[in-house]
Amino acid sequence: MTAASELVERVRSAVNPERLLRTAFALMEVHSPTCSAGPAADRLEEVLKADGFEVERPEAGAPQSKALACRWSTGKPGRTLQFNGHLDTVHLPFVPPRVEDGILHGTGASDMKGGIAASIEAMRVVRDLGLISGGGLLLTAHDFHEAPWGDGRQVDRLIEAGYFGDAVLLPEYLCDRLPVVGRGLAVLTVEITRTGQPVHEVMGGIEQPNVIFAGADLVRRMQALDQRLLSTADPAAGRASCFVGKVASGEIYNQSPTRFELSGTRRWLPGTNPTEVEQEFRTMLSDVAAASGTRVDGIFQLIRDAFRLPETHPILDAFQAATIAVTGRPLPTGPKPFVDDGNTFCALASIPAITHGPNATGAHTVNEQVPVDELVRVAQVYALTAAGFCG
Ligand SMILES: [Zn+2]
Numbered sequence: 001m002t003a004a005s006e007l008v009e010r011v012r013s014a015v016n017p018e019r020l021l022r023t024a025f026a027l028m029e030v031h032s033p034t035c036s037a038g039p040a041a042d043r044l045e046e047v048l049k050a051d052g053f054e055v056e057r058p059e060a061g062a063p064q065s066k067a068l069a070c071r072w073s074t075g076k077p078g079r080t081l082q083f084n085g086h087l088d089t090v091h092l093p094f095v096p097p098r099v100e101d102g103i104l105h106g107t108g109a110s111d112m113k114g115g116i117a118a119s120i121e122a123m124r125v126v127r128d129l130g131l132i133s134g135g136g137l138l139l140t141a142h143d144f145h146e147a148p149w150g151d152g153r154q155v156d157r158l159i160e161a162g163y164f165g166d167a168v169l170l171p172e173y174l175c176d177r178l179p180v181v182g183r184g185l186a187v188l189t190v191e192i193t194r195t196g197q198p199v200h201e202v203m204g205g206i207e208q209p210n211v212i213f214a215g216a217d218l219v220r221r222m223q224a225l226d227q228r229l230l231s232t233a234d235p236a237a238g239r240a241s242c243f244v245g246k247v248a249s250g251e252i253y254n255q256s257p258t259r260f261e262l263s264g265t266r267r268w269l270p271g272t273n274p275t276e277v278e279q280e281f282r283t284m285l286s287d288v289a290a291a292s293g294t295r296v297d298g299i300f301q302l303i304r305d306a307f308r309l310p311e312t313h314p315i316l317d318a319f320q321a322a323t324i325a326v327t328g329r330p331l332p333t334g335p336k337p338f339v340d341d342g343n344t345f346c347a348l349a350s351i352p353a354i355t356h357g358p359n360a361t362g363a364h365t366v367n368e369q370v371p372v373d374e375l376v377r378v379a380q381v382y383a384l385t386a387a388g389f390c391g
Contacts, residue, residue, distance in 0.1 A: 015121055030042075044068055044087065047120070074135060078132065084155070087143060103372070104372055114375050115375070156348060168345045168354070184277075190218065197258065200256075309353075
């Protein structure tokens, strides 16, 4: 047996599915919708301390919902590999954890307490097997991830406060590719209003500024922008876009309404300045207001910036080597279809961050499911990535 395959066998037998599941249950039993994830972090602190890890609880901008950081170091020179996860879940009815036929069900199973539990299992294995001889590990877990309730601010504050490693792994539910590029995202919300009350069309209604016509003008401008963005296609990331997902206005056919609402998204490619994207949006709104005599208010909620990983980096080599060791083949590179905190590490701090987690389903539904085998696989890949990366 070669040294490499011996290492893989040691990791395979050290990753303990029962212990991993106990950790997942501990985190999932505590309901933690976005902005209220503090109690889940408290539970994670208990789990880690029981395992002999040292835990910090940085406020990171939210004293009522402190984040968690756990550093474990060999005390010798080398790189630090960071595992980062969010403990908050989307605002849907709580589903308690259960395992059936090898599948973990419940709120947070897919997004992303299951993945966090896999990272913790990897930390235990790295420490207990002495897998690295230099550098160390850093686990960060936080709140305020899920939009629209959260806006990623706590991970921003963690990075500003120095809680980052030399590379990051994020166990979100993406596993069929190595995401090397991703678009930025802002959620757009627009409200077009006129002064006065709703009024019958023939009792002065047609003399009022028409908020629906103004809204239609805005929709056409957004469509024209989206058409122009067709030419921005990036071979890996796809294209920039301007999308309308919802419009609403009016009460009955012959009443002049006072309000029109629109919401949608704007996505952009790496290399685009989000401030300029917002400026373009603001100009569009003021042009519509000037042309229609209405008032147009808009919110440009920046969710995450775009990112592109470097072409070569030790974390890419270590991650692919670990993937080959566990599954027999490397992952193809591709785009990240959603935005996540990995975008933030890359864009804000130039730290390469790889989103890779279990083959889980049902994120953002009440039917989250993840095979336990997948959590075990992620723990193995994470532990072996640390072995190849840290030193
Ligand atoms: Zn998530």
